[in-house]
Amino acid sequence: MKRRTFLQFGAVGAAGTLTGVGGLLSWTPRARAATVSAVYYITDGYVAQPDGLNVYFKGYSGSSSSLAVPGAPLIAQEGDTLQITIVNTLNSDHSFVIDGMVDSSVIGAGQVQTVSFVAGSPGSYLFYDALNAPYNRLAGLHGGIAVMPAGSSNELYPGSPTFVQQSIWVMTEIDPAWNDRVRRGLTPDTTFTPRYFTINGRSMRVPGSADYGNPDIDSGYHPGTRLSGSIGDRTLVRILNAGMATHSVHFHANHVEWLARNGEIRPDIWKKDSLMLPNNRGSLDVIYPFEPPPDAHPAVTTGHYPMHLHDEMTQTAGGGLYQFGIATTIAFE
Amino acid sequence: MFSALKLKPIQMMHTGGGGGGNACYTYPDAPATPGLTTADVVFDRSAHMNGSITMDDGRTVRMWGFNTGGGGMGGGGMGGGGGPFPSPAMRVTEGQIVHTRLTAGMMNGTHTIHHHGIEPSTENDGVGHYSFDVNGTYTYQWKASHAGTYFYHCHTNTVLHAEMGMYGALIIDPPEGPGTLYSGGPTYDVEAVWACDEIDSSWHALSWTAGTCGGDVGLNDLNPDYFVITGVDGAQSALTDPGVAVTMNTGQRLLVRYICAGYLPQRIDFGGLTATVHMSDGRPLPNPIQVQSLEASSAERYDCIFQPGSPGIYEVTVEYLDWVSGETLGTARTRITVQ
Numbered sequence: 093m094k095r096r097t098f099l100q101f102g103a104v105g106a107a108g109t110l111t112g113v114g115g116l117l118s119w120t121p122r123a124r125a126a127t128v129s130a131v132y133y134i135t136d137g138y139v140a141q142p143d144g145l146n147v148y149f150k151g152y153s154g155s156s157s158s159l160a161v162p163g164a165p166l167i168a169q170e171g172d173t174l175q176i177t178i179v180n181t182l183n184s185d186h187s188f189v190i191d192g193m194v195d196s197s198v199i200g201a202g203q204v205q206t207v208s209f210v211a212g213s214p215g216s217y218l219f220y221d222a223l224n225a226p227y228n229r230l231a232g233l234h235g236g237i238a239v240m241p242a243g244s245s246n247e248l249y250p251g252s253p254t255f256v257q258q259s260i261w262v263m264t265e266i267d268p269a270w271n272d273r274v275r276r277g278l279t280p281d282t283t284f285t286p287r288y289f290t291i292n293g294r295s296m297r298v299p300g301s302a303d304y305g306n307p308d309i310d311s312g313y314h315p316g317t318r319l320s321g322s323i324g325d326r327t328l329v330r331i332l333n334a335g336m337a338t339h340s341v342h343f344h345a346n347h348v349e350w351l352a353r354n355g356e357i358r359p360d361i362w363k364k365d366s367l368m369l370p371n372n373r374g375s376l377d378v379i380y381p382f383e384p385p386p387d388a389h390p391a392v393t394t395g396h397y398p399m400h401l402h403d404e405m406t407q408t409a410g411g412g413l414y415q416f417g418i419a420t421t422i423a424f425e
Numbered sequence: 426m427f428s429a430l431k432l433k434p435i436q437m438m439h440t441g442g443g444g445g446g447n448a449c450y451t452y453p454d455a456p457a458t459p460g461l462t463t464a465d466v467v468f469d470r471s472a473h474m475n476g477s478i479t480m481d482d483g484r485t486v487r488m489w490g491f492n493t494g495g496g497g498m499g500g501g502g503m504g505g506g507g508g509p510f511p512s513p514a515m516r517v518t519e520g521q522i523v524h525t526r527l528t529a530g531m532m533n534g535t536h537t538i539h540h541h542g543i544e545p546s547t548e549n550d551g552v553g554h555y556s557f558d559v560n561g562t563y564t565y566q567w568k569a570s571h572a573g574t575y576f577y578h579c580h581t582n583t584v585l586h587a588e589m590g591m592y593g594a595l596i597i598d599p600p601e602g603p604g605t606l607y608s609g610g611p612t613y614d615v616e617a618v619w620a621c622d623e624i625d626s627s628w629h630a631l632s633w634t635a636g637t638c639g640g641d642v643g644l645n646d647l648n649p650d651y652f653v654i655t656g657v658d659g660a661q662s663a664l665t666d667p668g669v670a671v672t673m674n675t676g677q678r679l680l681v682r683y684i685c686a687g688y689l690p691q692r693i694d695f696g697g698l699t700a701t702v703h704m705s706d707g708r709p710l711p712n713p714i715q716v717q718s719l720e721a722s723s724a725e726r727y728d729c730i731f732q733p734g735s736p737g738i739y740e741v742t743v744e745y746l747d748w749v750s751g752e753t754l755g756t757a758r759t760r761i762t763v764q
């Protein structure tokens with residue numbers, strides 16, 4: 093049984109430019125399109141859940157001996173050529189798909205395949221395994237990709253409201269019975285009943301619990317997930333739903349500017365504190381403005397707040413353990 | 426880190442029945458409010474865990490909630506006699522400094538009040554594991570900066586406590602007062618608050634410890650069997666309940682403050698009437714939209730203006746949708762009668 097050391101967010105393959113310091117996506121725009129390369133190893137293994145249960149996953153991983161769920165995020169700009177090499181280390185067929193951009197078709201057991209494609213319209217996309225749908229995707233074969241407008245470092249789409257930093261949140265639900273059927277090469281035969289809920293592969297921990305504050309395990313401290321900023325540090329959050337359930341994303345301390353849903357630019361920018369995240373590869377793009385919390389008296393510029401899903405079943409693990417689910421910390425530094 | 430705040434989990438109790446003695450993740454405290462000033466308006470609330478509502482099929486479902494009053498330890502303001510569902514509404518005016526004085530702890534467990542959509546300091550945000558769960562009396566101090574529709578709810582072990590009914594409406598009127606949605610926004614003659622919620626009665630047999638003291642208590646799996654509008658069973662009663670159903674005259678303007686108070690997605694259909702949605706989540710829309718139905722997810726609010734041009738009886742349906750399949754799990758109904 094392989095055990096994950098921990099997710100190697102930002103350490104995938106050959107491309108050091110893919111992700112940056114601090115866990116947030118970093119990006120330097122270029123005048124010209126370039127080729128962006130990455131290698132993912134399709135591997136499997138077990139990840140311990142908050143109640144201690146080891147659950148089987150497959151992932152797009154950074155090496156043949158590790159397991160990453162989700163796969164490390166990709167970032168490119170519109171017009172770039174993406175060259176993604178998939179090394180399937182498993183005994184089952186898998187694929188690599190980005191809707192509207194690329195479909196590797198079947199990558200057989202033990203095969204290596206490189207797909208080459210042009211980054212399409214700016215926005216936030218899920219890459220995933222479309223075979224044995226939706227089971228392979230739910231077993232962990234998914235990740236996020238950000239496509240920046242050409243030559244831009246601070247917009248979601250040309251002319252969008254601007255940001256100073258950006259992050260990807262890939263959310264999913266886990267029914268361990270389904271993952272176990274996938275492990276055995278069988279089709280799940282029970283109603284999907286998720287028992288664990290993760291953001292970027294991690295669940296929240298609370299003070300006093302084991303692993304609280306461990307940035308590799310606690311989604312409230314994982315630097316690619318936690319939002320940290322000072323007043324004015326407007327943060328684009330690309331929220332992707334790899335799971336099967338419709339969710340409600342709730343931000344404390346600031347309303348967000350809602351820019352896009354399922355990749356479609358909103359006709360007007362609404363300010364929202366709670367937003368519907370569509371299921372089955374749905375997405376939201378929002379800017380968290382890091383403004384002084386407007387209802388504080390006396391006024392404050394620092395503090396710690398949650399982002400959590402408001403369909404509160406997602407805040408549990410293993411049928412209990414409140415606040416060990418999809419949540420993170422928003423830190424006003 | 427959380428240097429300004431005490432964050433010590435207290436092993437208050439252990440799970441019963443030889444369940445393994447897991448710690449309970451709770452943070453009981455009742456500190457002084459930072460920067461406490463004089464308030465323009467004060468709400469006293471005490472937590473209770475022994476209310477109930479009777480459904481149209483005759484069954485009684487246990488509810489928890491907040492009573493008005495308080496001040497005594499243990500939330501004994503109502504002498505342990507339960508309380509209303511939903512909890513009493515709060516209504517304030519934009520610009521006011523508000524004190525929400527919560528009394529909880531002792532016999533009725535620790536609880537908090539989070540004013541959903543209100544964005545105060547960490548101490549006053551009412552999220553237990555970021556500050557404290559109230560054990561005694563704490564004064565939440567905040568400023569009502571934006572007119573609109575909000576709600577307040579307990580944020581201790583929220584998955585259970587909010588489902589148990591620990592929530593109430595919170596309305597901020599603009600300086601013009603009730604009758605205007607927000608300064609520069611539309612006016613209205615008639616007003617309704619529809620907080621639409623689904624209830625899984627099997628969860629309502631759980632104790633305060635469920636979900637925060639370890640063990641599998643099924644809180645990942647909501648299977649609702651009742652569907653309510655503002656605390657009234659939507660099977661039949663909400664069609665005519667005077668606190669839910671609307672009677673108005675042709676030419677009047679109706680404001681419906683729709684709150685998705687459950688956990689599952691909802692679809693509300695206005696029975697052929699057209700709603701002009703002017704606000705959501707306490708913020709004006711740059712351009713109002715016109716709809717005959719809306720989909721909403723947990724905790725979203727939509728402020729809808731209706732101006733029916735002719736008399737009629739319009740049946741409003743709220744469908745509660747499975748979060749995976751999208752199929753309708755239940756329906757609540759009410760009416761808008763235009764005379």
Ligand SMILES: [Cu+2]
Pocket residue numbers: 535536537579580581586591
């Ligand atoms: Cu409570």
Ligand SMILES: [Cu+2]
Pocket residue numbers: 342402539541578724
């Ligand atoms: Cu809330």
